[in-house]
Amino acid sequence: LIKMQRHLERTAKKMVILFDGRDASGKGGTIRRVTRYMNEKRYHVVALGKPNEYQKTELHIKRYIEHFPYAGEIVLFDRSWYNRALVEPVMGFCSQKQYSRFMKKVNSYEQNFVEDEGRTILLKLYFSVSKKEQARRFDRRKNDPLRQWKLSEVDLQAQDLWDEFTEKKFMLLKKTHTKKSPWYVIRSDDKHLARRETMKVILNRVRYRGRNRKLDFTLDPDIVIPGDREVKIMKTQRK
Numbered sequence: 001l002i003k004m005q006r007h008l009e010r011t012a013k014k015m016v017i018l019f020d021g022r023d024a025s026g027k028g029g030t031i032r033r034v035t036r037y038m039n040e041k042r043y044h045v046v047a048l049g050k051p052n053e054y055q056k057t058e059l060h061i062k063r064y065i066e067h068f069p070y071a072g073e074i075v076l077f078d079r080s081w082y083n084r085a086l087v088e089p090v091m092g093f094c095s096q097k098q099y100s101r102f103m104k105k106v107n108s109y110e111q112n113f114v115e116d117e118g119r120t121i122l123l124k125l126y127f128s129v130s131k132k133e134q135a136r137r138f139d140r141r142k143n144d145p146l147r148q149w150k151l152s153e154v155d156l157q158a159q160d161l162w163d164e165f166t167e168k169k170f171m172l173l174k175k176t177h178t179k180k181s182p183w184y185v186i187r188s189d190d191k192h193l194a195r196r197e198t199m200k201v202i203l204n205r206v207r208y209r210g211r212n213r214k215l216d217f218t219l220d221p222d223i224v225i226p227g228d229r230e231v232k233i234m235k236t237q238r239k
């Protein structure tokens with residue numbers, strides 16, 4: 001990862017990594033493991049709270065773009081502009097009109113990012129946890145004083161709204177997985193495997209010098225699922 005950082009700095013490229021998915025799916029923990037030994041001067045982790053009254057009047061994606069990296073930097077979003085496609089419509093934090101407009105426009109926005117003369121690399125990761133494992137993690141948060149701060153009002157409703165979140169996940173992958181800007185679904189019930197495979201996905205996205213050929217960068221197909229394949233799996237489950 002440090003070698004990759006050096007390559008991005010040398011070539012003046014930018015990298016944006018999105019960590020999206022259900023609550024308690026392991027996004028934050030994975031970000032901490034990915035960045036643990038990286039050069040802190042060359043990356044930023046962004047976890048935005050609720051928009052203020054001024055931000056609510058602006059283009060939804062604007063407040064995320066304001067945190068985009070400079071040349072040679074990596075920005076990791078702990079939840080991204082895809083909140084508008086997942087949490088917000090399920091929880092009633094946005095209108096159906098706002099949701100529809102976002103889904104219609106987001107691909108063109110992202111196309112502008114990645115067509116920046118190849119200088120910006122966009123990587124979209126969706127962390128997928130099972131309902132049973134999510135419930136176990138919520139229960140642990142309730143009883144562990146070191147984790148209680150993680151438990152929010154949205155978390156408390158996540159299990160009851162499981163099917164609604166599943167439907168929005170399906171539409172997200174169906175509408176916004178493209179060849180130029182694909183999704184990678186990370187099966188995250190096993191946190192260790194999810195973190196390891198996430199590192200591989202990131203490293204495979206950039207061709208950098210000095211890659212250690214003794215390491216196995218092959219992705220585990222049971223852990224990392226391309227977005228279009230996940231859509232097919234979900235269609236079968238729906239039937």
